Amino acid sequence: MKVMLVGGGAREHAIAEALCRSEGVELYAVMGNRNPGILRLCRGVEIAKETEVEKVAEAAERWGVELAVVGPEAPLCAGVADRLEERGVPCMGPRQRLAMIEGSKSFCRWLMSRYRIPGNVRYASFTDADEAAEFIDSFEGEVAVKPAGLTGGKGVKVMGEHLADREEAKAYAKQVVEQRIGGGEVVIEEKLVGEEFTVQAFVAGGVVKPMPAVQDHKRAFEGDRGHNTGGMGSYSMPDGLLPFLGEEEYSQAVEIIRKTAEALRKETGEDYRGVLYGQFILGREVKLVEFNCRFGDPEAMNVLSLLDSSFAELCMQIAEGRLKSEPKFKRLASVCKYIVPKGYGVSPAPPAEISVDEAAISREGALLYYAAVNQQDGRLYTTTSRSVAVVGLAESLEEAERIAERATSHVRGEHLYHRRDIGTKELIERKLQRLRKLRGE
Numbered sequence: 001m002k003v004m005l006v007g008g009g010a011r012e013h014a015i016a017e018a019l020c021r022s023e024g025v026e027l028y029a030v031m032g033n034r035n036p037g038i039l040r041l042c043r044g045v046e047i048a049k050e051t052e053v054e055k056v057a058e059a060a061e062r063w064g065v066e067l068a069v070v071g072p073e074a075p076l077c078a079g080v081a082d083r084l085e086e087r088g089v090p091c092m093g094p095r096q097r098l099a100m101i102e103g104s105k106s107f108c109r110w111l112m113s114r115y116r117i118p119g120n121v122r123y124a125s126f127t128d129a130d131e132a133a134e135f136i137d138s139f140e141g142e143v144a145v146k147p148a149g150l151t152g153g154k155g156v157k158v159m160g161e162h163l164a165d166r167e168e169a170k171a172y173a174k175q176v177v178e179q180r181i182g183g184g185e186v187v188i189e190e191k192l193v194g195e196e197f198t199v200q201a202f203v204a205g206g207v208v209k210p211m212p213a214v215q216d217h218k219r220a221f222e223g224d225r226g227h228n229t230g231g232m233g234s235y236s237m238p239d240g241l242l243p244f245l246g247e248e249e250y251s252q253a254v255e256i257i258r259k260t261a262e263a264l265r266k267e268t269g270e271d272y273r274g275v276l277y278g279q280f281i282l283g284r285e286v287k288l289v290e291f292n293c294r295f296g297d298p299e300a301m302n303v304l305s306l307l308d309s310s311f312a313e314l315c316m317q318i319a320e321g322r323l324k325s326e327p328k329f330k331r332l333a334s335v336c337k338y339i340v341p342k343g344y345g346v347s348p349a350p351p352a353e354i355s356v357d358e359a360a361i362s363r364e365g366a367l368l369y370y371a372a373v374n375q376q377d378g379r380l381y382t383t384t385s386r387s388v389a390v391v392g393l394a395e396s397l398e399e400a401e402r403i404a405e406r407a408t409s410h411v412r413g414e415h416l417y418h419r420r421d422i423g424t425k426e427l428i429e430r431k432l433q434r435l436r437k438l439r440g441e
């Protein structure tokens, strides 16, 4: 089967590997960078902007692909699934109207409140900075200020973390509106406190099949300090839960996803076909932080490395709206660590050559996923975003962490760093203590 992948990051490399593990897949890709991991798996590649939906659809037609799998949110929000389906190519990834669940944070909150979906927060959205300021002044408690549209995961600012007080919150809301950050609409929400976790689900034809829970680490530096990034690494546990997340809270998260998929169907009259990603926070109760219309990055590396079913078959069932297979996951722990250029997320170091000893990483027992790097004349160069991800899988979290950590030493470059603490006992114990304190336990 000819399958086309859209996207060129580590998430897409993990998607490509998972597709190629399925029998009979011939892979093609459209991506903005020359990802060496994806390149070597493909029969054909087009280097193009992934949001140029016409170009993407033309490539699909030229290659005669029978299925498209879209990694990032930007092409989905730009309507790539609609365009592909118009040309008769089934797409794993929702249509534009449905991708709004990620493309507009105000639509997401509105939908949740209209359909009385649990886990919503107090919020309001504005396109006028003065009205936003008035709302912030009158709001009981601290707020989060979020550009409504896409900002690559870096637009959210929270009082007490990135914003010192109400004045700074108002100033940032004004900046979002006036500088049209993420489109110029701003969402003001109640600040949520607790431990964040991710639950992703395969969704199609009214069927929702959840995947193991994962915890991502957004902060740039060890100890969960520093600015927010797209994610520095993540872990999951053999039982699909997390050290702080029980069966009951996991089920509540899945229920929120299920109700949202149903609400999207009622509201748009269209079938959501893709991955619905819920980012949740567990404090006194489970609340939704945001929805994404695709796999998480890095969370895709955890779940797809564990997937023990034919991914190509699952994708085809989803794209055709007849999801019936039960996805199976290995009962192992997974730890993913991203190696990134210094300054990633704020002022990244200029592109520089790096070396990756693939054989040594494999000897450590780790998996390797290339991210936003470029292969040129047999050499590998960083870009402004994350460079390489390594994943350890093992029966215990400790062992999975050790495997991933050892693998990081085989990725070398002058300006690279990673978080050594992701998946360690010490960090998880601190998280558990913080949560117990918050819940008064």
Ligand code: GLY
Pocket (backbone or CB within 6 Å): 153, 216, 230, 231, 292, 295, 296, 297, 298, 299
């Ligand atoms: N891990 C965060 C995201 O994929 O948006």
